[in-house]
Amino acid sequence: xxxxxxxxxxxxxxxxxxxxxxxxxxxxxxxxxxxxxxxxxxxxxxxxxxxxxxxxxxxxxx
Numbered sequence: 001x002x003x004x005x006x007x008x009x010x011x012x013x014x015x016x017x018x019x020x021x022x023x024x025x026x027x028x029x030x031x032x033x034x035x036x037x038x039x040x041x042x043x044x045x046x047x048x049x050x051x052x053x054x055x056x057x058x059x060x061x062x
Contacts, residue, residue, distance in 0.1 A: 002016075006047070006050065007043075007047045007048075007050050007054070008050055008051065008053075008054035010051075011051060011059075012054055012058050015058035015059050016058070
């Protein structure tokens with residue numbers, strides 16, 4: 001069951017998928033052009049801290 005919203009979603013899904021036995025996870029390149037602050041970028045320090053918290057929560061303290 002997924003619990004996180006916003007930026008915690010990706011670390012939660014990655015951690016849970018990584019625990020599945022005999023599964024391979026591949027890294028693939030993508031093209032991405034991020035938005036600037038003038039175009040509406042809304043990522044802040046709070047989001048970064050939340051992501052770090054979720055990485056620790058779902059990988060170290062399961």
